[in-house]
Amino acid sequence: MGDTNQQMAKDILAAVGGKENVISAAHCMTRLRLNLKDSSIPKKDELMAVQGVIAVVESGGQYQVVIGQNVAKVYPEFTKLAGIAAEKAIAENLDSQRPKEKWTPKRAGSAIMNYLSGSMTPLIPAMIGAAMFKTVQVVIGPDLLHLVSAKSDMYLLCGFVYSAFFYFLPIFLGFTAAKKLGVSQLLGAMLGALLLVPDFVAMDGQTFHVYGFLPATVHNYGQSILPIILTVWVMSYIEHFFKKIIPDVLSTIFVPFLTLLVIVPVELAALAPLGNIMGDFIGQGLIGFGDIGGFIAVALVAALWEFLVMTGMHQVLILFAIAGIAQNGYDNFVTVAGFAATWAAFGMAFGAFLRIRNKEQKATAFGAFVSGILGGVTEPALYGIGMRYKRPFIALAIGGGLGGLYAGLTGVANYLMGATNFLAVLGFVGGGTANIINGCIGSGIAFFATAVLTYLIGFEKESEALKV
Structure with missing residues (x-):
């Protein structure tokens, strides 16, 4: 396994332009996050061809290589090959090495998100x-x-x-x-x-x-x-x-x-x-927005949540949700919507597993489902299924929105920032029996609605996924 991780790190480093192009490196739960001198050098086709790479994303001023939960093992191999110390990888003279750019609202927003995400992750x-x-x-x-x-x-x-x-x-x-x-x-x-x-x-x-x-x-x-x-x-x-x-x-x-x-x-x-x-x-404000927008606000965020995850923008909302829970003891908006969307992602992977006939792609879908339901990681489903086939994203948005709609209508609240796998429903426990039941029902609606819709409309008839 060590040789596999080392080879993956070597291939990724080569595809992003070698160690001369790497300013710093960090990682979160699923992504290798790179700050590069020239972001135009990396070859996405080569990166996607690396065994174990799920997707490549440019977000928040970073070049992000989605690997999955194995990223913690690939990261030290990468920093070793790149010649940067793992403990100092985040703060390796960024200002002196990065080309000077003019400050724009977009760049400022990316810098803020990068700081918040890098601090919280x-x-x-x-x-x-x-x-x-x-x-x-x-x-x-x-x-x-x-x-x-x-x-x-x-x-x-x-x-x-x-x-x-x-x-x-x-x-x-x-x-x-x-x-x-x-x-x-x-x-x-x-x-x-x-x-x-x-x-x-x-x-x-x-x-x-x-x-x-x-x-x-x-x-x-x-x-x-x-x-x-x-x-x-x-x-x-x-x-x-x-x-x-x-x-x-x-x-x-x-x-x-x-x-x-x-x-x-x-x-x-x-x-x-x-x-x-x-x-x-x-x-x-979160409580007020949830009250003003009501169930519509929860449903809308639930429908869009996983797309925010793909851009990294969800980190800011999570930060606000943590602040809300610390202040109020619960959150009835952001995390409730996020939980519905997460269960929708599990459902998308499960629906794809049931529908896909190609054995290799079917195994990939099942792996994404297990990674989500047990490991709490939705990126394999988002990139391995959603990005690959596109149409499952429609099911994801509808299913997540329906789950969020029910949770919003019944006033579900979350009391814990904890697990993102199947144990996430335990966050509803603090609100009593009715809150637990409605929270589980909302999660179930998101899961089953997305799974059914993915099965029915997620794939074109001529898709390679439907060929044995």
């Missing part, structure tokens, strides 16, 4: 793990099966594990955001920790004077996202400035000290409160 495994403990707590506790009491050690332990990630989210996010921007990761984590110091949190609602004269209203920033995202972004400019003007012999001491000296008052007096206000606005 590394946290997904830990986020899912912590959320699963919360799910177990709800299932075994007095809210559902009554297997343990709310005071039992098992119940409390599940809550501790969940809080270990979500309460301290600003620390983890400070680290990954700093890594994405190529600045001190420990300073980023420290600025996140500053918002969670117990004595500071205890002053929630009070006014604190930074350096004795600059007033700052204290809030509880546990589970917050935007305060640290804004802070690390501003810190990156401050740290780069001090690195330029301070001699190397003094930089170890004075760069971090002066960076903190400047950024701390900016964080506490301006950026953290601003991020808190923005978080409240987004949280209430």
